[in-house]
Amino acid sequence: MADVEAPLTILYFAWLRERTGTAQESVTPPAGVGTVGELIAWLAQRSPGYASAFANRRAVRCAVNQEFAEPATRIGPGDEVAFFPPVTGG
Amino acid sequence: MADVEAPLTILYFAWLRERTGTAQESVTPPAGVGTVGELIAWLAQRSPGYASAFANRRAVRCAVNQEFAEPATRIGPGDEVAFFPPVTGG
Amino acid sequence: MTRIRVQSENFDIGAEFAALTAERTDIGGIGCFVGTVRGPAAAMTLEHYPAMTERAIAGIVREAERRWSLLGCTVIHRYGRLLAGENIVLVLAAAAHRQAALDATAFLIDWLKTKAPFWKKEESVDGAEAWVEARVEDDAAAARW
Amino acid sequence: MTRIRVQSENFDIGAEFAALTAERTDIGGIGCFVGTVRGPAAAMTLEHYPAMTERAIAGIVREAERRWSLLGCTVIHRYGRLLAGENIVLVLAAAAHRQAALDATAFLIDWLKTKAPFWKKEESVDGAEAWVEARVEDDAAAARW
Numbered sequence: 001m002a003d004v005e006a007p008l009t010i011l012y013f014a015w016l017r018e019r020t021g022t023a024q025e026s027v028t029p030p031a032g033v034g035t036v037g038e039l040i041a042w043l044a045q046r047s048p049g050y051a052s053a054f055a056n057r058r059a060v061r062c063a064v065n066q067e068f069a070e071p072a073t074r075i076g077p078g079d080e081v082a083f084f085p086p087v088t089g090g
Numbered sequence: 091m092a093d094v095e096a097p098l099t100i101l102y103f104a105w106l107r108e109r110t111g112t113a114q115e116s117v118t119p120p121a122g123v124g125t126v127g128e129l130i131a132w133l134a135q136r137s138p139g140y141a142s143a144f145a146n147r148r149a150v151r152c153a154v155n156q157e158f159a160e161p162a163t164r165i166g167p168g169d170e171v172a173f174f175p176p177v178t179g180g
Numbered sequence: 181m182t183r184i185r186v187q188s189e190n191f192d193i194g195a196e197f198a199a200l201t202a203e204r205t206d207i208g209g210i211g212c213f214v215g216t217v218r219g220p221a222a223a224m225t226l227e228h229y230p231a232m233t234e235r236a237i238a239g240i241v242r243e244a245e246r247r248w249s250l251l252g253c254t255v256i257h258r259y260g261r262l263l264a265g266e267n268i269v270l271v272l273a274a275a276a277h278r279q280a281a282l283d284a285t286a287f288l289i290d291w292l293k294t295k296a297p298f299w300k301k302e303e304s305v306d307g308a309e310a311w312v313e314a315r316v317e318d319d320a321a322a323a324r325w
Numbered sequence: 326m327t328r329i330r331v332q333s334e335n336f337d338i339g340a341e342f343a344a345l346t347a348e349r350t351d352i353g354g355i356g357c358f359v360g361t362v363r364g365p366a367a368a369m370t371l372e373h374y375p376a377m378t379e380r381a382i383a384g385i386v387r388e389a390e391r392r393w394s395l396l397g398c399t400v401i402h403r404y405g406r407l408l409a410g411e412n413i414v415l416v417l418a419a420a421a422h423r424q425a426a427l428d429a430t431a432f433l434i435d436w437l438k439t440k441a442p443f444w445k446k447e448e449s450v451d452g453a454e455a456w457v458e459a460r461v462e463d464d465a466a467a468a469r470w
Contacts, residue, residue, distance in 0.1 A: 014372055014444035015456050063442070066377035082374055082442075086459030089371065089402060089443025090278075090360055090414055090434055104227055104299035105311050153297070156232035172229055172297075176314035179226065179257060179298025180215055180269055180289055180423075194339020197359065205364035205409035211430075212357035214342065218421060219350035264350035276363060279466065282431045285356075289423060321424065 008039075008075065012053070013084035016060065019053035036062050037071030039081065053083070061086055098129075098165065102143070103174035106150065109143035126152050127161030129171065143173070151176055181252045182241055186233045188260040191270050200252045200272050207251050209278035211285030215269040217262050221302040224312075226259040226268065229297035233257070240291045244273065247287065247325075248280040255288060257298065287325050294322040326397045327386055331378045333405040336415050345397045345417050352396050354423035356430030360414040362407050366447040369457075371404040371413065374442035378402070385436045389418065392432065392470075393425040400433060402443065432470050439467040 007026045017023050033042050040062075044054040054060060062069045063082045075081055097116045107113050123132050130152075134144040144150060152159045153172045165171055183199070185191075193214065201207055217224045237255050244250060254272040262268060269292065273284035300312040328344070330336075338359065346352055362369045382400050389395060399417040407413060414437065418429035445457040 011374070013374055013442070014446070063374070063377055066374075066380055068440075080376070082377070084374070084442065085444060085456065087439060087442055088445045088457045088459050089373070089441050090438035090463075101229065103229055103297070104301070153229070153232055156229075156235055158295075170231070172232070174229065174297065175299060175311065177294060177297055178300045178312045178314050179228070179296050180293035180318075192339060193342045194337060197338045201361065201410070203410075205362075207361050207410075208363035209361065209434075210357075210359045212355075212359070213423065213427060214355045214357070215423065216346065216352050216354065217350075218353035265346070265348075265352075278358065278360065278434060279462075282358060282427075282434070286427045286431075289354075289427075317424075 007078070009078075009080045010043075011080065011082040013082065015085060016053045016083045020050050034074055035071065036064065036069050036073045036075060036081065039075060040071070040083075059085055097168070099168075099170045100133075101170065101172040103172065105175060106143045106173045110140050124164055125161065126154065126159050126163045126165060126171065129165060130161070130173075149175055182238075182245075183254040183256075184234055184237050184241065185256045186228065186230075186237070187256065187258060190258070190267055191256045193267075193270060196254050196256070196270060196272060200254055200274055204251065204274075206276060207274045208276045209281040210272060210274045211278075211281035211283075212273075213269075213271045213285050213289045214267055215289070217264050217266050217268060219264045220305065221264055222305045223261055223263045223303045224268075225261045225301045225303070227299045227301070228257075228259045232297050236296045237292065240288060240295055243291070244284045244288050248273075248275060248284045250275055250280065250284055253284070253288070255292070257292070257296065259298065290318070290321040290325065293318045327383075327390075328399040328401075329379055329382050329386065330401045331373065331375075331382070332401065332403060335403070335412055336401045338412075338415060341399050341401070341415060341417060345399055345419055349396065349419075351421060352419045353421045354426040355417060355419045356423070356426035356428075357418075358414075358416045358430050358434045359412055360434070362409050362411050362413060364409045365450065366409055367450045368406055368408045368448045369413075370406045370446045370448070372444045372446070373402075373404045377442050381441045382437065385433060385440055388436070389429045389433050393418075393420060393429045395420055395425065395429055398429070398433070400437070402437070402441065404443065435463070435466040435470065438463045 252274040275281040397419040420426040
């Protein structure tokens, strides 16, 4: 899959939503951002709020197109990428 | 505890009731019958039905005064002794 | 609160949950098990030992309360003739945390199966009757606790 | 039959048992777990990921159905603001034998706790709010299956 050039939909839940101040946004990352881990690194330098949201990477979980994903999971144009803390339902 | 000389109440459940033809009876075992095991041996020789009920001792359970008992459990005057198969409720 | 009932009539599962949890805010989870008459038997008659049944169940519940921090416990066991599909037994165990509630529920039904004085006679659809035999698996399930 | 619902309103436990077992004579046991909002929190707000929630729960139920011979399964999970004592989640699993029903029930709630996209924010009685942190014990409980 090519690096991401088309918009991604990004969702934030729980304290990631609060820290980024964003529930949902459409972003077009620069060339070179092709995985979840690369996306996190790019997002984290956008603002202090984003930096705070992603400061502890071990506390951040991700889903790509509604399936749990890892830092190495590749992302492509049009994907829905969600970031959230470890789940606490049930 | 002395050997049993006063009446015992004996109860039979499930197929022990069917084989003995008795749900409840009052019996006075002879001297020398002082434990559950001795009581079973004495009951088993009373009739073919009783012999059949107690033929497979491993399939017979006992309670004395509503508490599970063993062949060695001592029995005394006025006790309520119940015989039944392994339980199958629940 | 412990509720133990031995009865011929059916029980209302929703009402028993409500009674167990009413006005409580210390409960985090309730485990439950309902046993039912399973086909192909057409019906089942449950005989029990009235003078012993409630005290045997009370002993099993006390043992559960000794092993887990329970906030409430309900055991209802029916006797008499029950048709296929009917409820036989209800176990509810409430606790602050789910593991205690679930473990206590499994423990209670495992011990009821092997230590409460009930006996089942099955009726097949052609009218034949047979006493249900105790299962080795049930002894093993009760012994693991 | 599998029933999965994600909803803000409460559920009726008795009605869900009835729906799961109606007209059935192949079921021998139904396991159930109900999770509730436990004090001292005054309330809890459950956030979830709507596009993912039902499919995540469906995947967990499919895994349970792969591991046990289930005759029916119900999972209802609430979201929104819930007061102390209110129901959060209902799990029902029906099987021919109790061990499958009980194990599947425990499995379902263990996996829901760690694999369904819900997040809880607690409100204390003085109004302070805090996100509930995931517990190491929950990961261990999910991993044992």
